[in-house]
Amino acid sequence: DAGVIQSPRHEVTEMGQEVTLRCKPISGHDYLFWYRQTMMRGLELLIYFNNNVPIDDSGMPEDRFSAKMPNASFSTLKIQPSEPRDSAVYFCASSRDRRTYEQYFGPGTRLTVT
């Protein structure tokens, strides 16, 4: 299996622009998680899906952030408009195990908003 795939790996954009991050989970995994990692706040869970349905979005910072999972093999995290404080590494992870929630992480997208 190719593992969790994220694109792009790096994104540099100007403040006010829309940013879309993409994720393909491991086939057969029905849980998908979006995290944000920064030096100041560490690893934060933004939202997670089960069977393509958002279960908990309490970590989404504000209305500028939105996430979708139109099918079992694709999810997006969108920021509009982007701000410099959104600069971070965004990770997608997936899980099959309903009992332990052992997660498999993608390589991350490093977002820089200037």
Added chain:
Amino acid sequence: AQSVTQLGSHVSVSEGALVLLRCNYSSSVPPYLFWYVQYPNQGLQLLLKYTTGATLVKGINGFEAEFKKSETSFHLTKPSAHMSDAAEYFCAVRTYTGGFKTIFGAGTRLFVKA
């Protein structure tokens, strides 16, 4: 509230020395505990996990951890550090807040000196 505390944001050891990374948790449900490792510019990778049964858990790359309920601890050890162990290590707990989630600690960066 459920939480994970990693003692020491940075740990430095000499090559060949014992590695000890400390983790304490709190959980309102029977804890499932994890250690993940993150190498530079990569996503997190599972090192080991405790669910039930034997409290001493062995993982990849010679690491092991012991679940001590009385101390609410899950410290990570390796008898002999190798240069390739230099990375950031995250302790995590599966917890329940109206739905199961994984809470990650702030991370401990391990430096290995030659």
